[in-house]
Amino acid sequence: MFISYFSSDSFFSWFSTTETYLHWAVWDLVTLSLILLFAKFIKDQKPTAFYYVCTGLLVNTVLFLAIYYDIYVKYTKEPWILWDIYSFGVNIADFVMIVALIVDRDFLGLVKLKACLSSLLKHKVAHPQA
Template identity: 55%
Template sequence: MYLTEHFGLSLGALVVWGFMMAFFFNLFLWFADLKRDKVLLITSFFAFISYFVSDHLFTWFESSQIYLQWALYDIATLGVIFASAFMVKPNLKSPAFFYVVLGLIANTFLFFSMYYDLHVIENTKTWILWDIYSFGVNIIDFTMIVALIVDRDILGLIKLKHVVMSFFKTRRINHSI
């Protein structure tokens, strides 16, 4: 119990640190005039602020309501990122933006699932959702951090999206003939 509790605190701090470093890296690229992508800078800033605030307002004495609070943080973060990014640049092509949005949506789904399982159904027995949540949220967080730093399609998700979209586009054209 002692080890897992401190490991969770350390992992949370590492994620916040990672988002902070991603923001500072993008800020450096902006000021060094190496990459002037406002959407990337805005996305990394708001992702860092969101994780920083949610981590510092978290206490270990919270109930299962914390999952609902984290889901609401992610929804608010998505709203702020979308609003800011579209005001700056309506044509969004940053892979990091795509990965952060997809990651926040996936985390929100996992948070709502855990909240529903623990608070609404009042389940107290561990099952596969808890493992998926534990590994999924952390993997998603680190994937977002890496995507913010490298700003590349690191998992091929954007390429997959284009393949799926072109498949459905051609199927729609063939059915209309």
Template identity: 45%
Template sequence: MFLAEFFGLFSLSAFSMWAFLMAFFFNIFVYSLDVKRDTTLLLSSFIMMISYTATDYIFTWLSYYDTTYFDWAIYDISTILCLAIAFSFIKKTTPSFLYLLIGLSVNSIFFLLMYLDVYINKNLESWWFWSVYQFSVNIIDFLMVVALIVDRDFLGLHGIKRKLTRLFKTSKTQPTT
């Protein structure tokens, strides 16, 4: 786990928490200046800031069992549910919303796979997946923060979503022979 050894486990966690806090403050600032009055973006950044603050390494001592990866998966799934509930009330989204849902989903899958590897399979020897996990989770966190700040489809996820939606709609309407 190169990143954890180089930067330290706690500093990466603190950086993610700080980055989501700054994204929330940025969105409050933009909202208060009346530059962008998008409550969905403000609410999404608030939910992400609360989620990452509550699930920081500092607060993992609240876990009853020593299953940190499983706890993080549950936290991410809970955050997805909170975002979905917020969406159900507001009924509109921003470009960053899809990035948050995909990022949290991929992170929770990585957490569950690490939980299976470390706690179920009892693997304590570092292998390539651990490095992929460490790199991916941190990059995804960074991309979610960027999505909350720029609020643009900078990776083209919405274009891919539209193409897949059209593909599935046309495959359902065409009769199979």
């Protein structure tokens, strides 16, 4: 994650400023893909921070794409609620990822939620209703 954020800031001047949000979305998708690729080779249980970083990168990607679409495809010029959600969401997601990497604890319950959803999905597949 450090390499991704460091390189995206370092190479920022190479990109045109009109497509910055799109580049950040692609950069986060590449980072997420590399993390998931490396995770395939790890047979042990993933650390808690793994789930937080993946979720944070996914949230950031969605927000980057939404703001890109709003500003550069729909040509929205007046601030509205999406811009506030973007500003708040990206900063909170980045903060949560940093905290998760430092403490490696399930402080928001994401790992418990994942386990609960996995259990529900397994139950539905094992016992389909007619």
